[in-house]
Amino acid sequence: MKYLIYSLIVIFSCSIYSQDLNIHSQFIKKIYDEALSRGESYERLDYLSNQIGGRLSGSVNYERSVKWGKEELNLIGLDSVWLQPLMIPKWIRGAPEYAHIESSPGNTISVPIVALGGSISTPSIGISANVIEVKSFDELNKIGKDSIDGKIIFFNRKMDPTLINTFQSYSGSVNQRIQGAAKASKLGAIGVIVRSMTTILDDYPHTGSMYYDELTLNERIPAAAISTNGAELLSSMLSLNPNIKFFFRQNSKNLPDVLSYNVIGQIDGSERADEIILVGGHLDSWDLGDGSHDDGAGIVQSMEVLRILKILNYKPKRTIRVVLFANKENGLRGGIKYAELAKKNNESHFFALESDAGGFTPRGFSFDTSESEFNSLKEFEILFKHYGIDNFVNGGSGPDIVPLKDDKIILAGLRPDSQRYFDYHHAASDTFDKINKRELELGAAAMTALVYLIDNYKL
């Protein structure tokens, strides 16, 4: 430890932080020791995942998680805890979906599908039609209205496995899920099937949001995700016989918005109480799994930041606030409402950090700030190297805090190892048994350390 501090002092010798470096390094060690020895994030997530479970916006479970979140923040002993009301969308999945491939009349093979979030129902008897497989919107447009009319469009572009960061692969394919139905409907399709957004081959369909954009109610067509194994089967059967039919039935529905809440708590700042440091994730999840990685992990890590600072008896200079955002998955209403009220109330946010990329081993932080600010923040990187974190990059933060963006706030996101995330993302397999206790705790510790450093930054 002495050697570490010595090395750091040498490196920081020209830096604005050198005088405090020894203190910072020692305090960060205390943070990690607390997180790894007496951490509470894992136990909290166990409850959220296994006693509450999936918590889709507008569901009873989401309301239960709001109540739980508020109670847990009160237990941590914050200076204040409150609910921020807002209207959120209510989409329901309804009865379980069903789909099959019909290779010849009466000869069917069932395949796993789930309705995409926001999709309308099929007619109650389902729909059956010929299928056209495409890999891109360009290809769709080239095929054209005449051929597409009355058909089901099957979007089957894979996530690129050769990209090392799986979020990049996801970005490269997810427009099929989000916009596929809107694009296909305009060309006369009657339904859309989308390959699940994951690089692995298995039997879990992965849901996720989709939007009809400007389509009128009667132009909307049902959209579902098919498991990757199902997509491979459908594709190979189509290559043998383009005339096979696909049948699917789903019962999903958009209902009127309902009242719900962001859950907020804070430790008041002792010197600059009006400057807010925010840490958070989103409390809602999809309904298929229990949302342990997306984003139960981010929720309990964010709570843990404040718990650790409290238990270490740290008196923050600025106000440290935790926000459990509502409705990220199908609307982002929680983040939007939070930013709207922050502006209205003239709140000043100095920094906001989100954890919404899974509870895996933390590898770094991304920042969304000016180049000069980033270069200044990057000097903190050396303090994290001992803890396996050495990747500070400028670019990106988290979806719920983006609405806060202005020319003053520093936005940031925790960047865990991304290799496993899309195995579980939005699928029934996103469950608590996929969480590793140490990985989750390391993420919480890293976030706490960054929040601590930011609290001592630019005083």
Next chain:
Amino acid sequence: MKYLIYSLIVIFSCSIYSQDLNIHSQFIKKIYDEALSRGESYERLDYLSNQIGGRLSGSVNYERSVKWGKEELNLIGLDSVWLQPLMIPKWIRGAPEYAHIESSPGNTISVPIVALGGSISTPSIGISANVIEVKSFDELNKIGKDSIDGKIIFFNRKMDPTLINTFQSYSGSVNQRIQGAAKASKLGAIGVIVRSMTTILDDYPHTGSMYYDELTLNERIPAAAISTNGAELLSSMLSLNPNIKFFFRQNSKNLPDVLSYNVIGQIDGSERADEIILVGGHLDSWDLGDGSHDDGAGIVQSMEVLRILKILNYKPKRTIRVVLFANKENGLRGGIKYAELAKKNNESHFFALESDAGGFTPRGFSFDTSESEFNSLKEFEILFKHYGIDNFVNGGSGPDIVPLKDDKIILAGLRPDSQRYFDYHHAASDTFDKINKRELELGAAAMTALVYLIDNYKL
């Protein structure tokens, strides 16, 4: 990519490698693309884990894995594949172990235990005795012979959760397992129970090797691992009542050595065929799980190195050899025999790389070489940064290649993320479902890239 290469050229402008850097960077991209798009390591491990399973030295399953290994290497189309005979120990677990805590006569709670590898049996009716809990050999010695005589010693020092590298935590506690019985026997103990070497609390006991050192046959006492939940229970019951008894029964046995094999294959070098670059792992495993992480992952990754080089039509300058070592877990006989024969046959090993730390996201490589050589090798690090690997350290390689150490060979080890390894290590939970395909493939790609670079190093 162009930008990447440009940056690299700038960085390498003073380096011996600058002229080849563009080529190296492009070839490494090909390696990763192959591993991540058309990799075979995951499928191979599926077979080894699920069709063969746990493969303890001397077992029928180990012999099956030898046969499988040889066939697979032949399928890859190497220049030569052969078996290297050696004698290996044969220890058998026998009938399932049983243990309970007796809080008062007839009032028992069963707890999960497994015999440690190499331990003798209890008498067939088991042993029952009072228990003394200790955390260290110092504490044991202080308690002394008079108090220990006739008792069972319970070694209960935890792995330190605050160390970030879990292998360091393991090193800090594993002497209890390896030497505990020998130390306790000398003080009159009749049996030893050791807390499982893992940081998580669960019901899996973790086995592992133990040695009696110079103890004669009749001085030996049986030793078992207890699950961490079991250890916590036993410890808390002892703190309430030091007079409780512990009963355990195991049926393990050491049998005479048997003939078995290291499995070896190679691609002959085109320019310096007499300089060998070795890549490997150990083919044996403990018997409780299927040995997917320890060390099935290392086996299939090592095979994949040669397959990728072959499929990319790479003609190595040096000879690239894969070795699937026998008997690492309870004897290291495979590594020792290999080194002995290498010396006897005047083989010249330029480099050896082992993967024996699990099939998790690769984070770096460790080297065991001179400081100047290491500094030279560290220049390769920049080529891996894009792939999430940025931790080249000097210190340590892999157990099976250590016997090759001399003043010429460069030894190295793959260093994956260590957070999950000891959750499964030597336990029934080390199974194929704990393997993530991409993580495994990234490790194989990193190893291939390093082997490729070393083949082009110091020509």
